[in-house]
Amino acid sequence: MNILLWHVHGSWTTSFVQGKHRYLVPVNDARDEWGRGRARTFDWPDTVEELPLDRIRDVDVAIAQRPAELDLIPPHVPVIYVEHNTPKGDVPATRHPLADRDDLLIAHVTDFNELFWDCGGTRTTVVDHGVGEPAARWTGDLDRLAIVTNEPVRRGRVTGTDLFGRFTGAAPVDVFGMGVTGLTGVTTYEDLPQQAMHAELARRRAYLHLCRWTSLGLSLIEAMRMGMPVIALATTEAVAAVPPDAGILSTRVDTLVEAARWLIDEPAEAARLGERARQVATTRYGLDRFLADWDRLLEEESCASR
Template identity: 80%
Template sequence: MNILLWHVHGSWTTAFVQGKHRYLIPVNEARDEWGRGRARTFDWPSSAEEHPLEEIRDADIAIVQRPEELDRVPPHVPVVYVEHNTPKGDVPQSRHPMADRDDLIVAHVTHFNELFWDTGHTRTTVIEHGVVEPKARWTGSLERLAIVTNEPVRRGRVTGTDLFERFTPVAPLDVFGMGVVPLRQDRVTTYDDPPQHEMHEQIALRRAYLHLCRWTSLGLSLIEAMQIGMPVLALATTEAVAAVPPDAGVLATRVDTLVEAAQWLLAEPDEAARLGARARQVALTRYGLDRFLADWDRLLEEELCASR
């Protein structure tokens, strides 16, 4: 199957292109948001090919992740719209931009997202995340906390950036991701857009993974940290509640509870190892690559058959 998709969400796309198909990735000279081409900091197989959009004429199906992509899909190519994000604005009343359409299906990445988006009579499904298992393994040798987030200054309260200072009296924070350089806080070190494998190796040295997003879809970096074997400290919001069981970390809406849990894990590395081992077991089972690709193969084949 020839699948057209834009390189939008790096970690998700990295998992998606590990399948058995041919993946056609638009590229342009600027390598901007409409033609980023192949990833440069992720490991993609040769079956993910970059081509100028105007030269892609043999797509069997298209994966669309932004409303603006619809007009760029060649005519008569069936579409699956992947919704990665939680709704914005007036959340209980949030209408999805693909609501009330009969020419596509919306595939949500979490059950939380499907619950909160109003898609009208548009068909929906949920295909939960899968990730390529990181090679790094947790040691927790550094008494520091790891955070992975993008643009923490611009996104502010969404990513829980305002909460960082609640944890720095307990342990230094190491923040990894895109656009983290402008972040300036005491006892906070930033690592801007490192190659994925290097980031995994670095966070594996930290005692625990700190997830302070107030309102976001389930971050793939959280799943990757769990598969590495890291204990998790997270706000009990959105899909994290379902992804992290009580014996794999500490979840709470009371920030002081998470601060106290950080102190506990720093003082008790054996307990951190116990939680991390369970986190790895859970994440490998629920968010394994084989399950993810099988779910997607099933949906793509159904949609392709239905379009004929």
């Protein structure tokens, strides 16, 4: 099957393109948000081809991730819109921009997303995230805490940036991602290639997930798959992704700070939680299950349009 999709979300796309299809990704000279082409810091297979949009032909299904993409998709091509994000604004009453449409399907990446978005009469489904086996495996030999987040300076309270400093009394905090330069009181690692970042993460004692309002960070699942113990705010989909025996979740920040101190002082307990986190993430968020779910959905939408 020939699948058109834009390079929007590097981690999600890295999992998606591991399937059995041909993936056609628009590219332009600027390699901007409308034509990034193939990823440069993620490992994508040769079945991902970058082409100028006007040269992409014979599309069987299009994957849209932003409303403006819909006008760029050839007519009569079935569309699945992947909703990565939680709603913004007046959340209980937030209407999805593609609500009440009969020409596409919205695939939410979490049950939380589907619950909180008002999609009206548009058909919806949920395909849980899937993450491949990371090359790195947790050792926790550094008495440090790790965070992975993008644009924490700009996004502020959304990513829990205001909370980072509260954990530095328990251990040094290392922040990885894009747009992390400028944070104070923590050590930052700007936009490392994925494998290099995983290797660094695996040495930290525990993973902090401090997002107040996000669908479900793929970096959280990647950390769990490496066997990292998790300390997280009990918000959005995290409460379903991390069971009590795989990490510590709370909306009380002091409880999480205390948990960080505990794991720094008790590496054996960190290893116990991390091993359970790995088991849970491998079972629920494995790549085989993810790709099988998407194959089924792609086939259903392709057949329905014939």
